[in-house]
Amino acid sequence: MTFQKVGIAGAGLMGSGIAQVCAQVGMQVVMMDIEPSALEKAKEGIAWSVGKFVEKGKLSEDVGTILARISVTTDIQAMKDMDIVVENVPEDINVKREVFKTLSGIVRKDTLLGTDTSAIPITELAAVSRHPERVLGLHFFSPAQMMQVVEVIRGVMTNDDTMEGGVAFVKAIGKRPIRVERDVAGFLLNRINFPGTVEAIRLVEEGIATVEEIDTGMRLAFGRKMGPFETGDMVGLDVMMKAMMSTYEETKDMKFYPPVLMQRKVLAGHLGIKTRKGWYDYNEDGTRKA
Ligand SMILES: NC(=O)c1ccc[n+]([C@@H]2O[C@H](COP(=O)([O-])OP(=O)(O)OC[C@H]3O[C@@H](n4cnc5c(N)ncnc54)[C@H](O)[C@@H]3O)[C@@H](O)[C@H]2O)c1
Known part of the structure; x- marks a missing residue:
């Protein structure tokens, strides 16, 4: 072919x-x-x-x-x-x-x-x-x-x-x-990634750690280029939340359910780099504000 x-x-x-x-x-x-x-x-x-x-x-x-x-x-x-x-x-x-x-x-x-x-x-x-x-x-x-x-x-x-x-x-x-090899909700990579992101957001909600601390830790500990919040801002919180919600709806498994903090950010229009505000704040050119 x-x-x-x-x-x-x-x-x-x-x-x-x-x-x-x-x-x-x-x-x-x-x-x-x-x-x-x-x-x-x-x-x-x-x-x-x-x-x-x-x-x-x-x-x-x-x-x-x-x-x-x-x-x-x-x-x-x-x-x-x-x-x-x-x-x-x-x-x-x-x-x-x-x-x-x-x-x-x-x-x-x-x-x-x-x-x-x-x-x-x-x-x-x-x-x-x-x-x-x-x-x-x-x-x-x-x-x-x-x-x-x-x-x-x-x-x-x-x-x-x-x-x-x-x-x-x-x-x-x-x-x-x-x-x-099978058509399952979330396919493969998001299916693995979403539960970790949900857990990271819950830890922020509970005041256990900040967004910056989690991202830095995840990058350094696991050799990732981006932490879960950096990835969320790049993908778009609305896009990610919708995908999490449809994975939840099909599986009825709470590990995919978008936490309230994420839902509120989407309602506020804080969608990530594309709106210059998400988990972090961004400049016009998409770089992160210090
Ligand atoms: N944004 C992401 O991070 C991402 C990642 C992977 C997959 N996806 C998926 O990719 C798809 C597209 O997402 P996007 O972010 O590029 O959306 P988008 O809104 O940027 O682009 C969609 C385009 O489709 C056009 N369109 C609407 N109806 C059409 C039709 N009947 N025929 C032809 N064109 C039509 C629109 O005018 C628009 O230009 C979605 O299914 C999305 O879930 C998105």
Whole structure:
């Protein structure tokens, strides 16, 4: 299975990041979104980010060569000749179902349909698709340009060829695939990470330690690049809370339940780096205030 032509459905934060990663390894990318303004913003963001990589000597090609591989459209029909389509529309089951229904009627029979959902069962999207055996989860981590790992998730109907194709695609874009052999809530890595984050927030709520102390301790003790609160601010407290809540709803296990302190921060709009306030305060350029 080769991946020359990649379709990206939904060109927001994740879709634009994935489009960039694919173009950087030489793939032709068609980025589709229903909002022309989202496509404009995505193009600008990609140009800026590729520029940064080139400046730091991390890419051998120039910005123009890489950008020339990405075309944009508001017409979903443009997905018809893709080797793989990675769906990145909002985390809303109705929107995603509609996109899968339409997409699966347009693409070739052998096209892989991957979803970057954080928490919606892969099987539910496969069920509305014409070839459910070609549907799989491709769960990226944000920012997709930087994070080196992608979960490749098997839905109930996903066949072996599709799993192998997903693994091959992730390797082809220079990332490490992590195979997840069953479609469970939270998939694999969040399922492991969320309980630790919930516990860290509870310890802050109880006044046992500060956010800074926990993050510093977790970094130094376990060789992590970021502590749980730093990760939360980067991902977005709203995004993380929603994913925790859906994992809780499916498992009914309190270890995934977002603590009140987190819920209140989300209500207050303190969502992390994107709102310049979360567990920490941030400057305009996203650096942390001293
Ligand atoms: N943000 C994260 O950290 C993160 C990490 C992993 C996975 N995800 C998942 O990735 C997906 C996208 O998240 P995001 O943060 O990029 O969202 P986003 O809101 O930044 O982008 C979504 C884009 O989809 C577009 N869109 C809406 N309806 C559409 C349609 N019918 N067809 C085509 N485009 C449509 C919107 O205009 C928007 O540009 C979600 O399922 C999310 O759960 C997010």
